[in-house]
Amino acid sequence: MDFGDLKxxxxxxxxxxxxxxxxxxxxxxxxxxxxxxxxxxxxxxEQGLLADAVRVMAIALPRREAVWWACLNxxxxxxxxxxxxxxxxxxxxxxxxxxxTEAERNKTYELADIARFDCPESYAAIAAFWSGGSMAPPxxxxxxxxxxxxxxxxxxxxxxxxxAREPKTIEAWYRRALEQAIDIAKGGSGRx
Numbered sequence: 059m060d061f062g063d064l065k066x067x068x069x070x071x072x073x074x075x076x077x078x079x080x081x082x083x084x085x086x087x088x089x090x091x092x093x094x095x096x097x098x099x100x101x102x103x104e105q106g107l108l109a110d111a112v113r114v115m116a117i118a119l120p121r122r123e124a125v126w127w128a129c130l131n132x133x134x135x136x137x138x139x140x141x142x143x144x145x146x147x148x149x150x151x152x153x154x155x156x157x158x159t160e161a162e163r164n165k166t167y168e169l170a171d172i173a174r175f176d177c178p179e180s181y182a183a184i185a186a187f188w189s190g191g192s193m194a195p196p197x198x199x200x201x202x203x204x205x206x207x208x209x210x211x212x213x214x215x216x217x218x219x220x221x222a223r224e225p226k227t228i229e230a231w232y233r234r235a236l237e238q239a240i241d242i243a244k245g246g247s248g249r250x
Contacts, residue, residue: 059103059236061096064243067118072098075118077207085110099236108232112217115239117210121189123242124209126155128185128216130248131235132178135220140179143172148179154186163187164196178220185212 069075072088072095085107088098095118102111116124129152136145147169154162163186170183187193188208192201221231238248 059100059233059240061100061240064096064240065245066120066123066243067095068120069095069118071095072114075114077117079113079117079207079211081110081113082107085114103233103236106229108229108236109218111236112232112239113211113214115236115243116214116217117207119210119213119239119243121185121209122155122158124213125151125182125185125189127235127239127242127248128178128182128213129155130238131217131220132182135178135223137223140177141173143169144177144179147173147177147183151179151182151186154189158189160191160196163189163191178216178223181212181216181219185209185216188212 067075072093075095076089084105085102088101093101095114099111099115102108102114116127119127129148132148132151136148147166150162150166150169154166166183167187170180170187173180173183175181175184188204190204192198193204194200194202217235221228221235224231237250241250242248
């Protein structure tokens, strides 16, 4: 994987992207050298720490791009017999990516909740909801902004849950997902 020229990453250094994430001991040990985010991601892939790379990449991407990455993976993992509400949650997140308004963002929460927060589609939708604005109900007079890492955390959950649907190919899924994220971070669509 080519981690060079990732112009859309939010954090130059991995330590800033990791924040309070709980990563493997091996990944945490690599942070002691204060590597750049691309160097850290490359080292994680080299050492087979693919889930750690997914988690950090999801937070390092800009929020809208992280939601798009979550949507790509949720859509790829869909099965014909999945409940319709899951598709509605995914479509809501996709609409927000293309039209990131407050109204669209607020719709994603309701559909993520109905989808029960147990599938990639639901986490793609909640990633969109946590992208900005307030987490309080729209009629609330008090704004409750989401934490900086919430979108990436939910996007990573979508990617990891999508991969878990096919346990026999989970490593290949992680690698393909990281290739998508690299393409997105370089300014592409992620459709590799």
